[in-house]
Amino acid sequence: MSKRERSDDTLKDWGEFRLLNELILPILRRGSAGEELGDDCAFLSLNTAEQQLVVTTDVGPKPLVWAIGHESYRTWGWYTVLANASDLAAAGANPLAFTTSVEAPAEMLVSNFREYFEGLDAACTAFSLKNAGGNIRVAPRFACHGTAFGTIPNSEQVGRSTCQPGDSIVSIGRNGYFISSYLKASRLGDLGQLSASERDAVLRPVPQIREMQILRKAKVLSSATDNSDGVMGSLWNIIERSNVGIELWLDDQKIPNYVHQEALQHGLDPKNLYLFWGDWQIIASVKSGRLDDFKRIIGQENINASVIGVAIHGEKGVWGIEGERRSRLRLLRNENFVDRSFNENPISHTDYLLKTSLYDTDIEAD
Template structure:
């Protein structure tokens, strides 16, 4: 009896051009790329009334769920688009196109490679991005860098620079939900133990494109940045560029129930969960004289949001406000080239953000 193991095909078995012709082009042409994909350049129709082209480049981050056994290249493909689409959302831009440069080792399986591009294609279709192709090449380890293009239809640019003292700082989207779901899955032993909404938060998070397109068109926001490295990092982006300080509201009543519940299970400070990354919300400042209008728009358009704090005069700084005290906050965020960065060691980085004392005087 022949008990030979089935052959697992690798990228080295196929080679670049078979991968292009039998996986990448068929997947993307049938989905987010279109039939014309495959030339030296992609041709993307644009609205001639658009006055600004918006461009961003970001790495495709390895999803944190890999650390609890969900080693899905499909999810990694989704995240590669998500990281770039979230930058477009922060600018209030309408998504247009997406390109990638993908590196992979020769012994990567063809099945995993296909899964990655199918996840990427699904995210492009979901977020309204035309996949314009890109490049693949061999490398010692798998990695992807993406570039996304968007447009804005008028001169209202949303940057990090225009927040003024008196503006209200808000989060567009949930705070702390991603890390609460992650910790719950870790506690219960698998992602399968979660409900469908919790699973989606971990495997298919969404950028705030619709919400920010609406808010950008109304002019109620003065500044914005997406939360890819932690809420405090996002707040510092605005504070530093706008020359203001931020009083961050950290009262216990501010913490959502899902944050409070999961922090108790793990013996963690709920404020650390609330300030974590992973929800891909946009941290924005609402103009001081437009807050009521913002609230009306958010209610009408079913935009989820919460108050994070208040902008004050500079110099740049972050201060926690709770129990009638104002204390300087330690800037806890993801940062490359340091020992606790996500890319250096995801688990060390997560522990750093969840367990480092929040206040400088602690």
């Protein structure tokens, strides 16, 4: 029992990440899982010296666009595969297979059930995952979970725990494009007013599978994790496993124009949009001394990526750098079991991430 645990503590009292770090991981690492647990995926040895099996499982999240009236089960099916495929991407894995467990009320329309599986099948095809079946069962409300399998060469495993001070922090994919597109749709009241690229960003986002396979083979990355809970959450995945701090570059010119434009329309700080979730990019670190190689590769392979900071020695945390200002940043991310989680209330969760100041005013700037 944790020293700080009380007999009447609930899951809500602890929150998702304290449960993971102080309860679930210590128990499983002492027993059936071993020390390797704690990355986006598990890496399992096969009866071969060349390959490992990569496994991940995740919920099929209800897409945020449901909150503005786009209640499409086809989109939900796509997101079920996406959430798991993005974990495979973070590992640099080669996609292999996908299974599901789907619950639904008996009163659910067959047409909606069909749409869900059509969306799921379309995503499996798009992400090169063989659908290996699964399970369906009756339940009070619709819910879905998926499990994805991939493979990776033994010598090319990428996780969260091997970032070193001096490594560059990079984002592989776009930053803030999903939430900017979503806010634009909510402001205009119609997804049809978006460009084709903006509609795809909210309805059919894609994981960074190809991009991460290329970078994994080049062996330029020292760590990686996907952005499913917010960029700050992804940075903390690396910080907690690698025992480093991170300086994040937040000058205005680092933030894309589409973020600035939509933030202005809603009276929001562009940095909150820039660090939001939904783009399914990979937050990674590039080995010290390999940054020029990384830049050459992303240029040659047409990979959308940017350098956003640097790993540092010292206290765990994220410090925002704007000009001469260096200030500690709050840990704004999605977290299950707490009031501000996406699953509890997507709208209040979104407001929390977009409207809460990034800077921790309780800690003085350096």
